[in-house]
Structures are given as structure tokens and as C-alpha cells.
Amino acid sequence: MFAPIVVVLLASINSSQYFQFPPSGLSLRWYRAVFTPEWMGPASFSFVLATVSAALATLLGSLGAFAVVRYRFRGREALAALLESPIGVPSIVLGVALLQFFSIAGAKSLIGFPALLLAHTVETVPFVTRTAYVSLVGIDRSLELAAMNLGARPWQTLRSVTLPLIKPGLFAGGAFAFVVSFNNVNLSLFLVRPGQITLPIRIMNFLEFGTAPVLAAVNILSLSVIILVFATAERVGGFTQFIYGR
């Protein structure tokens, strides 16, 4: 499973213009090429987009899950289905649909970051809804009753008991949301505009002119970003606790 990554890693520190194995010499020249506006622009754009959309998705997904788990109301099943539905729609279809929607609505000026943010949030909400839902259902209800019995008002109970207990689930969902957004091609393809391009789209564009070792370095760097995000989510939210239990 890790073999391709090892190959890419070796390619990224290869000094030659062409990919050779074993490498003819070691060099960081491709990394120097990456740390230029040409690549760092899309990379930081993608990072900001993924961070903001993951945060939004976490907020919306957890609120939705909370409503579905804790309240009985008309349209409860409908809300649950709505929150899950983006997973069932091929994202390329969603991308085209959103593009047409913005055109028809006369909101072409929103193409770029606002449209991407909307699309990525919609796409990633189900991941957070799922994890938040599972976390909420898994909470021992007597803990919340105990808090209220000890004098905690509903919002105090939420803040001091419920949220800390579902935190690992929220961070797990948020981390997945980040990765889904950071790697997304299908939606972004239709919604980027010059100067507001995501990293995967930049890579696609670059690939039209053939491959080059600089891509290996780009890959390694984007992989590092994802690892860093997961490490942070684990450190702050302890999300492996959600995935593997205590």
C-alpha cells in the first residue's frame, strides 16, 4: 500500500529531470520549485477552502445530527435523509448542477471561492453528520440526566458534558471533511476561476503538459498537509478514540 508513496518520495528528491530508479542523485530542487507562487497559491487556496468548509460542515452536520437524535418533530426522517443525500449524488453531477444553478440564478460572480465553499460544504456534511450521529447515540443518557440533576441548565449540560463527549466524533468527521475537500476534483472542476484555483485542479492542468518530478514534490507536500491535519485533530480532539473506542 505504501509502495507508490515510497516511489513518489524517491522521485521527489531525485536530481534528474526525468524519473529514474534508482535515483541518479539527490536534490531538493523540486521542492524549491514548489515553494513558488505558481504552486503555493493553489495550495494555500485549497488549504483555506478545506479548513473553512470542514468547519462549516462540522457545525451544520453536528447541529443536524443533534436535532435528529434528540428531538421528535415532523420531517425528522426527511432531515436525516437530506443530510445524508450528498453521498448518493455523483459529485460530478453535483458540480455541473451547481454551475448551471449559479448561471441561471445570475450569480456568476459567485463562481470561485463562494461557490466552491458551498459545494464542498454540501459534499462533506454527510461525513460529519454520520460521526456526530454515532457519537450522540453512543452517549450514556444518564450522564446528561446526572448533569441536570446536579443543577446544570440545558446549555450548561451541552457545554460541559455533551460536547466534550462527542468531541472525538466531531474531530474525526471534521478531519475527513477536510481531506475530502482538499482532494476534491469533481466539484472544483466546474467552479474554479482564474486566480482561485485549488491544488488538485492545478495538478490536473499541469498534467496536460506532461509529467515532471515537480509533481512528486507537490504530492509529498499535500500528503504532509493531510497528515498534519489528522495529527492536529488527534491531538486536540482525540479522534482515534472515536474510531477504535477507548
Added chain:
Amino acid sequence: MVADVELVGVTKRYGNLEAVSRISLRVEQGEFFTLLGPSGCGKTTTLSLIAGFTDPTEGLVFLRGECVNYRPPYERNTAMVFQNYALFPHMTVWDNVAFGLRMRGVARAEVERRVGEALERVRLRGLEGRYPRQLSGGQQQRVALARAIVTQPAVLLLDEPLSNLDLKLREAMRLEIKALQRDLGITTIYVTHDQSEALVMSDRIAVMNHGRIEQVGSPAEIYERPVTPFVASFIGTTNFLRVRSLNVEPNGLASVVTQGGLELAAVVGSRVEGERLLVAIRPEKIQLTAEREGGHRSYRGLIRHAIYLGATWRYVIELESGEQIVVDRTSGDSPDAFGVGRYVNVQFPQHNCLVIAE
């Protein structure tokens, strides 16, 4: 005087199911009051109604004279110890115990002092920084107790708190909880299905069945003078003999002829007119003597089984009337005379034969 807890005609329905039916009870200041009954009898629902986790369909709940119907749990000043303890897993022992005081906005210095005292009381000093999962079951139990008493509640509610502990620890904790309750003088409602727990700890017991209270009384009253067959059989073991005819004298004493034809002198419990009647008698109250001794109103019986229970022998005896009874005898009293297959004389002391309605 105003009772600390009073329920008046309280009913709780879930759909068609009546979990609690027209319950009325008063729990006085400082009393240790137990709700005893089998699972599903409504005892935990009753506790939830007092804590405010759910509201009655009918009837009124009073705490210290104030009607608290529809008042949320966080405004009721009760403190519950849950069956699974419900300790907050993400908080240390200290933060768990301090929780109730912090929610009430108690000043920091006073929180320090009172949490310290509460932990001292349950002998958990030194474990303040531990998390619940790092504690044994008995220690978790004591954290739950400390967390409840530290808020000085109007009433302490205990929901089968000992059911997750092993036997030895359970017996030790019974005494510990009882001592704590007595020292603090805190009004306590204790829910359990364990009759010996109820007998050991309670000032008064309410025996519940199918959402109703069958009898309220001191442990001795409940044991010696059960008013229904359910109470008599739920607490300890009881022999029931069907009554064929009953003759009650004005002084409350009665002579009874049982289905099998035994003529017994008995006392009458409550409400016995015109219903199917039983004579209830505890196994340890029945007297056995060697066959040849005999005597007035003594009956011959055959020992079918003899079971050694340590402190006592339990005999299953078939009377010549065809009725079968269980008799307990202290094991020191010459068990040789009472082997299986031997005949003995059986006597039923009048004041221990209780006539009750079926």
C-alpha cells in the same frame, strides 16, 4: 411538619402502559425510605418523577412542601446516585464532585472546602486527580455518593446503587451508606429489588408491584405483618395455606380450617371479608418436635427433603392433610432426629399464622 418528599395520587402513563398507578407517599425529614420491588414495578419511574426527569400524567409531587410538577430537574435540589454511577468520564474525581457546586455558582474557596470535606467523608482523599475509569467499582460508587451529598440536597435519591458490586463489597457499602445517611441526617429514597438490602438499611419500606404500592411500613412490619401474598412472598419465604372456613372472634383472633383440613388458630390481617383467603406463615416460625411427643393441634408430617443452608436446615414436609410446607430450624438443634423419610410433629403458633386475602 412538612414532609421532605410527598407524592399525591401520582400516575405515570407511557402510551397504554401505566408505569406508576396512583401512588401516594410521604417521606419525612431524615428518613431512609426504600422502594422495594421486582424489575418493572415502577420504582425507578417513581424516582425519576421525584428528580424531575419525567413529569406525572396525573397527581402532584411536593418537595419540602412545594409543588414541583413541571419544574425542571436543575431547579429541584435533589441528588441522584445512578445505577451505573453516571460519573463524567472526561472529568477527574475532583471535577466530578465539584460539578454541582460550580453549576450553582458557589464561590471557589467554598467549592474547595466542600469538595474536600465530601471526599474526606467517603475516604477518597488522594484520588482527586484520577479519572473514573482508573477507579475500582467501589471507588466509583463513593465518588457518585460524594458528588450527590456535596450539594446538600433536599433529598438523596439512590437507584440500585449497589447492584454492580460483588457480594462482599455490597454488604460493606450497605453499612457505609447507612452510616453516611445517619451522620448527615439526609432524607433518602433508596430503590432496590434486593429484600435483604431493604431490611438492613431502611427506616420504612414501600413494597411495589405493577406500578402500585402494596404496603408501606417498617422492616419488621413488612416482614411480620405482610398485607398481601405478594409482600409476604417477595420478602423472605412464606408458606401459604388455602382457607376453607374462617371464624373471627371480636378480639381479632380467628380459628381457621384449611383446604386440607388443618384446624389452626390464627390472627387476622387487614381486609379479609368475602374474598379468597390464605394463611401465611414463615418457615422459621413453625415448630417441629419428634414424632412421639405430639400435643394439642399438632399435625403429623413426613420429611420429604432436608436441605443444609449453613445457619439453618430447611425441611420440606408433607402433612397428612396433603399440604406441603417449608420449615426452617437452626442447624444446632439436633438435626439427626429430622432425617428424610422420618415423621415429625408440626405446630403452628397462633400469633405467627396470618390470615390475608389472596
